[in-house]
Amino acid sequence: MASPSDRRYSQTHEWCKVNGNEAVIGITQFAADQLTDITYLELPEAGSKITAGSPCGQIESVKSASDAIAPVSGEVVAVNTAVRDEPGLVNSDPFTAGWLLRIRMSDPAEFDNLLDAAAYDALTAG
Amino acid sequence: MKRNSEPTIFEKSRPGANEGRYTPAPDPASPGAAELLGESAGDVLAETPLPLPQLGELDVVRHYTHLAGKNFSVDANFYPLGSCTMKYNPRVNEWAAAQAGMADLHPLAPASAVQGALKLMYDLRTYLAEIAGLAEVTLAPAAGAHGELTGLQVITAYYKSRGENRTKVLVPDSAHGTNPASCTICGMSAVAVRSGRDGRIDLDDLAGKLDNSTAALMITNPNTLGLFESDIAAIAALVHSAGAQLYLDGANMNAIVGIVRPGEFGTDAMHFNLHKTFSTPHGAGGPGSGPVAVAKHLTPFLPVPQVVRKGQAYELDCARPDSIGMVRSFAGQFGVCVRAWCTIRTHGPEGLRRMSETAVLNANYLAAALRDLLPLPYDDHCMHEFVLSAHPASYEGHGLAGQIAKRLIDYGFHPPTVYFPLIVPEAMMIEPTETESLEMLDAFVAAFRVIVAEFEADPGSLVHAPFDASVARVDEVAAARKPVLRWRPTRQ
Numbered sequence: 231m232a233s234p235s236d237r238r239y240s241q242t243h244e245w246c247k248v249n250g251n252e253a254v255i256g257i258t259q260f261a262a263d264q265l266t267d268i269t270y271l272e273l274p275e276a277g278s279k280i281t282a283g284s285p286c287g288q289i290e291s292v293k294s295a296s297d298a299i300a301p302v303s304g305e306v307v308a309v310n311t312a313v314r315d316e317p318g319l320v321n322s323d324p325f326t327a328g329w330l331l332r333i334r335m336s337d338p339a340e341f342d343n344l345l346d347a348a349a350y351d352a353l354t355a356g
Numbered sequence: 357m358k359r360n361s362e363p364t365i366f367e368k369s370r371p372g373a374n375e376g377r378y379t380p381a382p383d384p385a386s387p388g389a390a391e392l393l394g395e396s397a398g399d400v401l402a403e404t405p406l407p408l409p410q411l412g413e414l415d416v417v418r419h420y421t422h423l424a425g426k427n428f429s430v431d432a433n434f435y436p437l438g439s440c441t442m443k444y445n446p447r448v449n450e451w452a453a454a455q456a457g458m459a460d461l462h463p464l465a466p467a468s469a470v471q472g473a474l475k476l477m478y479d480l481r482t483y484l485a486e487i488a489g490l491a492e493v494t495l496a497p498a499a500g501a502h503g504e505l506t507g508l509q510v511i512t513a514y515y516k517s518r519g520e521n522r523t524k525v526l527v528p529d530s531a532h533g534t535n536p537a538s539c540t541i542c543g544m545s546a547v548a549v550r551s552g553r554d555g556r557i558d559l560d561d562l563a564g565k566l567d568n569s570t571a572a573l574m575i576t577n578p579n580t581l582g583l584f585e586s587d588i589a590a591i592a593a594l595v596h597s598a599g600a601q602l603y604l605d606g607a608n609m610n611a612i613v614g615i616v617r618p619g620e621f622g623t624d625a626m627h628f629n630l631h632k633t634f635s636t637p638h639g640a641g642g643p644g645s646g647p648v649a650v651a652k653h654l655t656p657f658l659p660v661p662q663v664v665r666k667g668q669a670y671e672l673d674c675a676r677p678d679s680i681g682m683v684r685s686f687a688g689q690f691g692v693c694v695r696a697w698c699t700i701r702t703h704g705p706e707g708l709r710r711m712s713e714t715a716v717l718n719a720n721y722l723a724a725a726l727r728d729l730l731p732l733p734y735d736d737h738c739m740h741e742f743v744l745s746a747h748p749a750s751y752e753g754h755g756l757a758g759q760i761a762k763r764l765i766d767y768g769f770h771p772p773t774v775y776f777p778l779i780v781p782e783a784m785m786i787e788p789t790e791t792e793s794l795e796m797l798d799a800f801v802a803a804f805r806v807i808v809a810e811f812e813a814d815p816g817s818l819v820h821a822p823f824d825a826s827v828a829r830v831d832e833v834a835a836a837r838k839p840v841l842r843w844r845p846t847r848q
Contacts (some may be wrong), residue, residue, distance in 0.1 A: 266754060269836035292832045293775040295533070316839065 233258060233351055234325050236303075238253040238344035241353065245325065246301040248341055253302050256329040257289070259319065260354045265291040273330060278306050280333065280342050289320070298330060302340040306341060308332035361826055362422050364843055369409035377412045407845065426826055428638070428770055434796050436722075438741045438773035438785025439532070439580060441610045441632035448702060449635065449695040454749035458694050463686040467671045473690065474670035477663040480697045481647065484628055487609075487708070488649035489617025492659045495647045495688035500607055502683065503627025503646025504538035504574070506659060509680045510625060510650060512542060512569055513657040517678065522571035522600065528557050530581055530777045532605060535574045544571060553781055554639070555581040555734035557591060566598035576605040577621075578612070578739035582719060585707050592622025601625060601654075610789065611716055611739035614709030619647075627651045628687075634696035634715040645692035659683045687693065714790035715740040718797060722788050725801040729808045733780055741787035743780050751815065753848040757782040760807055762815045767803035 233239065237247035243261035254289035263269065270290040280286040299304035310329050313319050323325045335341070338341065370507055390397040400558060428435070435442035440529035453459060456810070480491040496502040508525070515522045523537040527546045531700055535545035548563055552558040556579065566573075573595045585591060592696045595602045603616045610633045612618075618626050630645040631638035638644060650658060660679045661672035672687060716739050723732060723742040730744045746757035759769030761784070773785040810817050820829050 263754070267833040267836075269833060290836075292836060294778055296778075317835075 231259065233260075233347045234323075235296060235347040238341060238346060239350035239353075240299060240301040240344055242299040242355075244301045246341060246344055248335075248338070251335050251338055253304070253333045253335050253341065254329050255286075255298075255301055255331050255333060257298060257324055258350070259324050260334050262321045262324045265289060265296065266321075267292050268274060268320045271313055271317050271320070271330070273309050273314065276306050277311055280304060280306060280331070282337075291330070296304065300333075301336050301344055302333060303337050304333040304335040306331050306336050362419070362426065365409045365411065365416070365419050366843065366845060368411055368415065368419060371410055373415070374410045374412055380413075382587050383576050405663045412548055419569040430830045432789075433768050434792060434800055435639075436769040436772050436786045436788050436800065437639075437770055438582075438743070438787040439607055439776075440639070440741070440773070441607075441629070441633055441787060441789055442770070443610075443789035444791035445635055445637045445695070446699070446702065449698040451474060453694040455693050459691070461690070463690075467669075471670055474663050474672070474687065476697050477687065477690070478665055478670050478701070480693050482664065483624045483697075484647055485649055486612055486628060487617065488623070488628075489619030490623065490626070490649040492655045492658060493647050493649045494693075495645070495693055496661075496683050497576060497627065497646035497648055497687050498684050499513055499631075499644035500605075500627055500629040501534040501538055502644075502647045503629075503648045504542055504603075504605065506533060506646075506680070506683050507625040507648045507650070508544060509574070509604055509683075510539055510546070510654050510659075511603070511647070512842040513678065513680050514601075514654055515571060520539060520599075522569055524567070524570045525603075526565055526570060526700065527563075527581065528575065530555070530579050530608060531574065531576055531781055532580065533561070533776075535576075535605060539574075549808050551579075551581075554736065556585050556587065559590060559594070561586060561659060562591065563594055564789060565822070566600060567598060568593060569775075570598055571598040572597075572601040572624075574603045574605060576608055577618075578608045578741075580741075581607075581734050581780070582608075582738035582741040582785075582787075583736055584611075607632060608740060609785075611712055611741075611773075613712045614705060615712055619651060625653070625654055630692050630696040632745050636692045636695040636699075637781040639651055642693055643689050645696065646687040646698070647688075661687050663687065711790050715788075718788040718790060718792060719786070721794075722786060722797055722801065725797075726786070729804060730784070730803045740789070743777065744784040744786065745780050745782050746784055747782040753815065754782070756811065757784050758785065759821055760804075760811070761833045762829060763807045763810070763818050763821035764803060765822040767807070769800055769803060797828060 237245050239245050243258045243259055245256050268289055268291045272288040274286060280300040282300050282303045284300055286300035287298040289296050289298055309331055313328055357369055371547060389401060427709050430442050439659060443692055446692060457472060461473055467474060474538060477495055481703050484493045497506045523544045525546050526549050527535045527543045529548045530551050539546040549565060550558045550561040572842040579585060593601050601624040604623040606626045606628045609628060626807060627646045627648045628635055657680055660674040660676050663670060665675040719738050719740050719742055723738050726744060730746055733745045746760055757774040763776045
C-alpha cells in the first residue's frame, strides 16, 4: 500500500507532516507492521526539545523496544495522549489517529531533507 | 498431556480445611507474639487474622508438588535458549554448595572463622583472572548486567582520576539490550555501531564514531549472532588509539574458555556470567553472579571488599582508596561462586577447553541440520550459538518465529530465544551447549522438521500453538497492555 503523499519520511521510518512552522510526526505503517503489536509508548512532555536524528520517544511492542527518531528538530507542543492509553492505535491507524507528537520546528529546512512518499516506498520495497 | 491448570492455593482454600487431619500442635513452651511484644503488642499486632489459605498440610504438599511437575527445567528437557547457556548443573556442584560449611555461613562471620570460604573466593578470582588473561577480578556483582554497570563505573572512575570527561559508549547493534541500559544507568550515553554484511562490526562505522569523548566500546565476542569478531585485534587497536577502553560482555564465554583469553585480544575490562558459562542453576531470575575482570590500569578502582591473601591467611580488604566502593551487600553471591569453583576444578584447564569446543561443535551440528529448514542469514561457521530467520522468502506473514517456538513446547522442547538479535527478522537464536547428547540434538532437529512441514502444509496451522501444553497460547498483547500484576480474591 502506498504511503500518503501529503508528508515526508525519514530513513528510520518516521513520517512528518507540515502545517506552517508546525509539524506532526508519527511512525509509518511499515514500521508499525515490523514492530507488531505495540504495547507501550514513552513520549516526551510538551515543552521538551527534540533534535533531528536523535531519539524522541520509545516504542515497546511484544517483540522489541525501539527508539522513535525525530525527523525534524523543535519543541514539542502537543503529545497524542490517545496512543498512550491505547497503543494499538499506532498499529491500526499510524498515519492519522496514531500520530505521536506535534512539534514547533526550529529549522523548517530539515523537512526538505526527508524522503517523499515515492522514495520512501521504494526504500521499504527492497 | 491433559490440559490442566492448577488452581491457586487461595482458590483451593476451604474454611476449616486445615483442622482435624494432620495438624502440628503449637509448642506450649514457645511464647506467642503478644507475650514477646509485651506492652507494645496492641500497637503492632494485626486486629484481624490475615486471610491466609486454609488447607491441610498434605494438600499444601500436593499443590506444590503438582506445580513443581509443571516446571520446565534443564534437568527434565532440552533448553536451547540462545545466549542463556542453559547447560547441565552437575550434582557435585549442588552437593558442595549445600555443605553446612558453605550454606550456613553468616556473611558477618569474622574472617578467622571462614578461612575455607575466603580461600575458595580467592582461588576463584585467581582462576577467572587466568581465564580472562587480565590482572584482577572482583566477585561482587550479582549478575551479568550488574557486572556491566560495575565495569562502566570502574572505567568512569579511571577517566575521572585522569581528569578526562568521557561519557560516550559505543555498542554494536547486535548487542544485548542490557548494554545500552547499563550505560544509561551509569550516566553515560550509548551510541549504536552498525553490523556489516557478514554480521560483524563495521570497522568504518566504528572508526567514524570513536572520538575523545568515547569511554569504551562494549563488545560481545562471539557476538549474539554466534560469530567470532575476527577483526578483534584491529577493533582493539582502533579503540585504544582513541584513548578508549575495550569492554567485553562475557555472556558468550562458553564458546572460548580455554581457547582464547580476552586480555590477549585487547580487552581492558569484562564480566563473566558464572550462572551461564560455569554451570550454576539459573533461569526464572537467578541467582546469578557477574564477576568483573580488569587490566592492571583499572585495578585500583575495583569495588570493595576484595578477598586477599596475607601470608597463609585470607581476609576481606576494604582499604582501597580509589575504589568505586561497594556494589552490593557483603562480598558477592557466594553460593554461585562455590558452584563455579567446582565447575572449574572438576573440568581442569583441558576440560574447560573441551567444554567450549564441544559447545561450538554442537551448535555447528544443529546449524548444519536446521539451515535446510529455515534461512540462516549469516551463514558462517558459528561459535556456541546461531540465529535462524523464520522468514522464508515464500511467506509474507509475520510471527512465524513465535509460532514455531510455541509449537516446540508441544514436542517437549523449551523454545529458543526469539526476536533477538533485532538485526535478524523473525530471529530464532539457538544455543545447544556442550552437555547435550547427539541423540537429543537429532530429536530436536526431527521435531523442528515436523513443525516446518506442518507450517508448509497449512501456514495457519501453528497460529494457536501450543496445543498440548497445560496452558494454551497466552495473549501476550493483552498481558503487556493491561497487565494484572497480582491475584485478588473474589469477595464471597
